[in-house]
Amino acid sequence: MTEHERPAVTVDVFALTFLENDLRVLLIQRARPPHAGHWALPGGFVEPHEPLAKAAERELFEETGLKVNRLEQLHTFGDPGRDPRGWAISIAFIALVAADAARLIGDDEEVMAIQWHPAHDLPPLAFDHVQIIDHAMQRLRERADDLAWLGQALPARFTLSELQRLYELAGGQEVDKRNFRRWAFAQGCLEKTEAMRYGDHRPAHLYRLKSVP
Amino acid sequence: MTEHERPAVTVDVFALTFLENDLRVLLIQRARPPHAGHWALPGGFVEPHEPLAKAAERELFEETGLKVNRLEQLHTFGDPGRDPRGWAISIAFIALVAADAARLIGDDEEVMAIQWHPAHDLPPLAFDHVQIIDHAMQRLRERADDLAWLGQALPARFTLSELQRLYELAGGQEVDKRNFRRWAFAQGCLEKTEAMRYGDHRPAHLYRLKSVP
């Protein structure tokens, strides 16, 4: 097995949240070449004998301070030329996270800045990360009606209007309010809380996801 | 980038067909260690700067003589210990192929035998290939009602009963004949041919998939 040339192997993480009424992607600004100054998905080299999901979890935490439980494998990218340093393949993961739980304090010299970027207004990206994000948004569309999964992008408590807006952005189409509410309740993963959200107008009931062990 | 230890990177192909009224998986018998004598999915090392799908296509052809156009990426496996030779990750692909188009004449000294194995009666397998097959069968269940995709496992012309049997095996549940036919036609990917299949009993009309460019 030693006779074969080997590629560098990395993991990249597409982390998505719902913040300020919009879908946002977690990006870091690279401090060093290649692509110094450009924005990129958090990620890095897999360590020897490290499970891939663990590597993704670790890199995400090192670079952004974000701790995530459920990473889902998305796709593996290995096209020639995707990394200017040479032959490299990357396993991409997708995670939905609550933005309020995130401090975003990285501990990595290679990172200049960390930011939740609006998913539909992205800066120029390093490597082939545009492709990775395309795949991820596609996956999001396909799984939008898995409410228990989608809801992970929301804070612990949220209004039904927020949930609906998230659902519409993820799925790529608008839906009727009453139909949505009926459908959402029927999914059986919502729990009404006593709390209300007070704001500009009529207060809204807050809901949370039923914890699924 | 040179300072990192690198894993061996391979591809494996789960090729499925519908043969003798049953789902069958293409397996090769390994001629050399590790796991000499055991059956395994076709696959092998990715060559430097080779696109992953190309590598899978090439390895499948070298080991089994099977040419396949549409390989779909399935999942990437990288758990420690999955290869006794050391750190290795594998990108698994899934392909549905018509068995009649397959000659199964490999050109590889490492392969002792090639066979379409009944998917529900598999021999002991090398590496973590049981896991890969589990994932693949899961994917099959999820996509069973994509008829244009599923139909690739059939020969160029087939009867509706064959299609239904394939559908039931893939999806894991039986369906009513009349309902299935109505639904299958409604998918819009079937074309009736003039030909009939003559056999033990009343002849059956043959259908084919509409070619999707």
Place this chain on the structure above:
DNA sequence: ACAAAAGTGTTGCCCTTACACCCATGC
């Protein structure tokens, strides 16, 4: 009082499901 978001039911339609008998051929 008015602007703005929260909240709430009913109806029609289509799609899905359940279900049973005749037909054409080989032996």
Place this chain on the structure above:
DNA sequence: GCATGGGTGTAAGGGCAACACTTTTGT
């Protein structure tokens, strides 16, 4: 002529989509 798989239609029920007005708060 009989055994075997091929082939066909209908009716009832459930789920989905369309649709508008009242309520509650902030200003």
